Amino acid sequence: MSEQRPGLSRRELMRGGAVAVAGAASLVSSQSTEAAPTGGERFEALTRVHIEINGIAHQLEVEPRVSLLDLLRERLQLTGTKKGCNRGECGACTVHMDDRRVNACLVLAAAADGRRIKTIEGLAGEGGLHPVQQAFIDHDAFQCGFCTCGQIMSAIGCIAEGHTGSNDEIREWMSGNICRCSAYPQIAAAVAAAAKETL
Amino acid sequence: MRNFSYVQARSRAEAVELAGLPDTMVLAGGTELLNWMRIGIAEPARVLDITRIQGMEGVEALPQGGVRIGALTKLNDAAQHPLIRENYPVLSQAILKSASAQIRNLATVGGNPLQRVRCPYFRADEPTPCNKRVPGSGCAALHGMNEKHAIFGWTDACVAVHPADPPVALAALDAVYITEGGGGRRIPARSFNVLPGEDPSTHSVLRRGEIITAIEIGPAARRSAYLKIRERESYEYATVSAAVALDLDGDMINRARIALGSVAMRPWRLDATEHALVGKRLGSSDIATSIDISFREARPLSSNAYKIKLARNAALRAIELAARAS
Numbered sequence: 346m347s348e349q350r351p352g353l354s355r356r357e358l359m360r361g362g363a364v365a366v367a368g369a370a371s372l373v374s375s376q377s378t379e380a381a382p383t384g385g386e387r388f389e390a391l392t393r394v395h396i397e398i399n400g401i402a403h404q405l406e407v408e409p410r411v412s413l414l415d416l417l418r419e420r421l422q423l424t425g426t427k428k429g430c431n432r433g434e435c436g437a438c439t440v441h442m443d444d445r446r447v448n449a450c451l452v453l454a455a456a457a458d459g460r461r462i463k464t465i466e467g468l469a470g471e472g473g474l475h476p477v478q479q480a481f482i483d484h485d486a487f488q489c490g491f492c493t494c495g496q497i498m499s500a501i502g503c504i505a506e507g508h509t510g511s512n513d514e515i516r517e518w519m520s521g522n523i524c525r526c527s528a529y530p531q532i533a534a535a536v537a538a539a540a541k542e543t544l
Numbered sequence: 545m546r547n548f549s550y551v552q553a554r555s556r557a558e559a560v561e562l563a564g565l566p567d568t569m570v571l572a573g574g575t576e577l578l579n580w581m582r583i584g585i586a587e588p589a590r591v592l593d594i595t596r597i598q599g600m601e602g603v604e605a606l607p608q609g610g611v612r613i614g615a616l617t618k619l620n621d622a623a624q625h626p627l628i629r630e631n632y633p634v635l636s637q638a639i640l641k642s643a644s645a646q647i648r649n650l651a652t653v654g655g656n657p658l659q660r661v662r663c664p665y666f667r668a669d670e671p672t673p674c675n676k677r678v679p680g681s682g683c684a685a686l687h688g689m690n691e692k693h694a695i696f697g698w699t700d701a702c703v704a705v706h707p708a709d710p711p712v713a714l715a716a717l718d719a720v721y722i723t724e725g726g727g728g729r730r731i732p733a734r735s736f737n738v739l740p741g742e743d744p745s746t747h748s749v750l751r752r753g754e755i756i757t758a759i760e761i762g763p764a765a766r767r768s769a770y771l772k773i774r775e776r777e778s779y780e781y782a783t784v785s786a787a788v789a790l791d792l793d794g795d796m797i798n799r800a801r802i803a804l805g806s807v808a809m810r811p812w813r814l815d816a817t818e819h820a821l822v823g824k825r826l827g828s829s830d831i832a833t834s835i836d837i838s839f840r841e842a843r844p845l846s847s848n849a850y851k852i853k854l855a856r857n858a859a860l861r862a863i864e865l866a867a868r869a870s
Contacts, residue, residue, distance in 0.1 A: 388550060409547065410545045433575055451574055503645065517778050519645075
């Protein structure tokens with residue numbers, strides 16, 4: 346991850362190295378006062394992000410290429426969010442960003458600066474499981490379980506958006522979550538039941 | 545993924561200035577760019593995040609009629625906005641048949657037409673001949689896997705199709721992409737993408753440092769519909785699609801606008817058919833006869849002759865769907 350490739354300017358290379366020693370605070374403050382004749386100086390090789398995750402404020406420095414998914418799993422050990430395809434095709438990494446369901450693999454951590462993130466770890470409260478978590482258990486809505494965290498995060502979004510009017514509507518609006526065990530009938534039943542309970 | 549440096553633009557002026565820097569790519573929804581960088585299709589040294597620019601999101605009615613959609617409007621928000629849902633059903637349907645609910649919460653209407661082809665050779669992890677990936681390297685799809693490829697406007701240099709659905713509806717609606725940078729332009733949606741006969745290595749006419757800021761559509765087109773044919777019912781690219789907008793006088797066609805998707809490197813307007821349909825009656829055999837005129841120039845590849853009949857019938861059915869829309 347620390348490998349430096351050609352194409353970065355010498356300045357950016359030096360800045361990247363300096364940050365490792367001195368930290369990024371001086372980098373950020375020097376940015377605003379510096380003249381930027383070409384504009385290239387505004388780009389940062391390390392980015393400081395403020396992200397609220399499951400109600401906890403985090404302040405982190407990240408390489409711009411780090412995805413929100415990798416930040417959650419590798420930096421914060423929030424491994425409930427799964428890495429399936431890492432291409433936005435399977436939905437296993439679904440989280441909520443500012444209350445909307447998104448694929449965490451398609452969001453740069455840097456671009457999530459200032460956003461509120463909720464993951465599967467943030468669902469259960471003192472009163473026990475979230476109603477959608479309970480509905481998945483009650484309806485046996487999984488086999489291997491790998492897609493389940495993403496399914497549940499997506500289902501909460503689907504219910505909040507009001508797309509649970511029929512089984513067909515649930516299947517359409519849950520289609521971004523692939524289940525290779527093909528537990529789709531049980532998943533749709535769990536979403537329908539949870540929708541009745543939470544709406 | 546090769547590392548890059550990153551910044552969030554604070555204004556449109558700054559975005560245009562920074563987007564013109566060498567080896568710089570613009571980030572909006574990110575649903576394509578992140579994958580390009582993973583596969584190696586793009587390896588920018590700088591990524592310019594334009595999502596924090598104010599005033600580029602939302603749908604508004606234009607005083608002279610029509611509507612303007614800010615380029616950063618999320619696909620789901622555009623499709624479900626009352627002005628779009630009621631006045632341009634063809635666009636609302638095309639958007640909601642795109643991708644998944646999660647992706648539509650990220651992807652933007654301005655970024656969507658900048659999708660690149662889904663040709664397996666273009667997207668390959670290992671290098672294969674592809675003039676869009678490496679200009680001059682050839683086209684592996686011409687005699688390879690081309691079941692989903694073009695039936696109109698292809699050359700030996702590239703047989704890929706543009707995969708996006710919303711631009712097909714926008715082309716049928718005569719929408720215009722508004723850009724800033726390099727003076728700014730109004731680019732018709734129907735000619736935004738580049739056919740291989742013009743340049744097989746390019747996807748669109750957008751220039752370095754030029755950014756789409758909005759999309760404008762003319763008067764309401766309530767009698768309109770989008771038909772998407774695909775191998776599974778949801779979350780799949782089109783095999784073919786058809787966008788139709790009709791002006792009717794009773795059951796007589798005053799004007800028909802028809803664009804086909806996933807048949808060429810850009811949304812394919814059926815100009816000759818549209819001309820022939822004027823004055824024709826819905827339900828008459830004239831409709832199919834008029835469609836057939838535009839299909840005289842259709843040319844199959846080794847494995848996709850079925851798409852000619854499929855696209856022709858999709859156009860026919862989409863006209864019926866649009867006629868029934870209110």
